[in-house]
Amino acid sequence: xxxxxxxxxxxxxxxxxxxxxxxxxxxxxxxxxxxxxxxxxxxxxxxxxxxxxxxxxxxxxxxxxxxxxxxxxxxxxxxxxxxxxxxxxxxxxxxxxxxxxxxxxxxxxxxxxxxxx
DNA sequence: GAAATGACCACGA
DNA sequence: GTCGTGGCCATTT
Numbered sequence: 001x002x003x004x005x006x007x008x009x010x011x012x013x014x015x016x017x018x019x020x021x022x023x024x025x026x027x028x029x030x031x032x033x034x035x036x037x038x039x040x041x042x043x044x045x046x047x048x049x050x051x052x053x054x055x056x057x058x059x060x061x062x063x064x065x066x067x068x069x070x071x072x073x074x075x076x077x078x079x080x081x082x083x084x085x086x087x088x089x090x091x092x093x094x095x096x097x098x099x100x101x102x103x104x105x106x107x108x109x110x111x112x113x114x115x116x117x
Numbered sequence: 118g119a120a121a122t123g124a125c126c127a128c129g130a
Numbered sequence: 131g132t133c134g135t136g137g138c139c140a141t142t143t
Contacts, residue, residue: 021125021126022124022125022126023125023126023127026125026126033126033127034125034126035125035126035127036123036124036125036126037123037125038124038125039123039124039125040122040123040124040125041124042124043122043123043124044123045124053124056124057124058124058125058126059125059126059127063124064124064125065124066123066124068123068124069124072124073124076124
């Protein structure tokens with residue numbers, strides 16, 4: 001379970017009011033080109049978990065809607081709006097403004113040693 | 118152990 | 131700008 005735990009730990013680092021893309025998370029987890037794994041990992045996350053899963057969106061700046069999520073996708077939009085993140089008319093987020101800018105402490109690879117459980 | 122599953126991304130047309 | 135295609139691989143059944 002190490003790979004998923006790494007992903008979860010990175011997601012926990014996303015500050016309130018910011019968002020990150022799947023590819024970005026994959027990059028930080030030293031999983032360049034394996035962005036799908038991030039999505040798969042988050043699919044397993046429980047809504048009651050301490051992981052801010054709502055702050056992870058796709059590369060288009062949109063929430064990934066899917067019927068398999070029991071409406072969690074719509075909940076995600078609500079949670080993000082409560083954090084002050086705005087959606088445009090197309091339901092997209094302005095990544096230029098809200099995209100998380102990871103600190104140098106967690107540049108790829110480095111985060112593994114500091115967050116490994 | 119094999120097959121199915123799954124919130125994606127980069128690229129070309 | 132949209133749309134289709136290929137590649138990616140850990141976890142679960």
